[in-house]
Amino acid sequence: MDEAPLIAHLEAALGREARLWPGGDLQVEIRNAFQEVMPWLLRLNNVFSFHETTFNLALSILVSAKMKERHLRCATLTSLRLAVKINEEEQLIPRVKDFIKHYGSAYTPNELLRMKLAVLDVLRWDRYTGTPLDFLTIFHALVVLGWPHVLELLPHRNPSLHVASLTKQLQHCVAGHRLLRFKGSTLALVIITLELERLMPDWLTPTSDLLKKAQTDIDQFSYCKKLAEQHLRSF
Known part of the structure; x- marks a missing residue:
């Protein structure tokens, strides 16, 4: 797998999100x-x-x-x-x-x-925006590609099953209206980050890389992470 197509998908999703995000x-x-x-x-x-x-x-x-x-x-x-x-x-x-x-x-x-x-x-007749699940999938693939050793830490070493588990966490978060104030890219990155914190001691390195690639606002990310941690305690 090459990183270039993933970055292209990420940039396209970010562009769609930026066009329609109401803020x-x-x-x-x-x-x-x-x-x-x-x-x-x-x-x-x-x-x-x-x-x-x-x-x-x-x-x-x-x-x-x-x-x-x-x-x-x-x-x-x-x-x-x-x-x-x-x-x-x-x-x-x-x-x-x-x-x-x-x-x-x-x-x-x-x-x-x-x-x-x-x-x-x-929506100005533009029906397709970048969704939280789009970003979750892209971020997950970038982590697996950039830090292959994370595969050894996954349940059953199966990326697909892992994404399915993270998707359930994402759905639980979007069910809480407090987290809908954040962009889908920000919430997806928070879900990935919380999982990396659980799996690996050097979680800050991939998180920092994803933050740069997604051009995520640090303050928004930190606030979203705090709320998501609170919300996921009931998951």
Whole structure:
């Protein structure tokens, strides 16, 4: 494996993230609503057996759209449908009425269409942003490539199983609205860093390298790391 393609993927994901990242904290009035919406979004994603990438893209679209509380659930469903059209095979994409059935809502197809247009307008019709899972996968590959001895420290020496475990930690973190204030790249780097701290004594070297490659703000990284450590204690 060569580092150059990974760096290219990282730069492309960072560019997508920068275009759509809304910045700042969640609006005060929707913080509590997000705590209810996140588990529901994950359950709905599982109902249809969508990929992890679909859940992460739906979440990134939803956060970027920054809808008001009264529109949040409809926007959540719309974000998932937009993500599905990008990540899932066409024959597996559920019909609108199937989405409505599992959602248990009185939303009509026309209401969902209006919300879809509203979300796309906010996103400037750019549906794909760099997701936390994109960055987690890239960072993990860069660590394995740059520090091969970390493979000996992984459970069963299996990078794929390790990424799957880290993905669960990532999902647990995004379910807490306090961590949605941070860029996906920052949160993913925090998850990797916490794992490196657990696995290897020289964790600071790969972390510093990733911080430079991702051009991550140190203050934001430190604050995110503190909150993530608190949140993962219940994992």
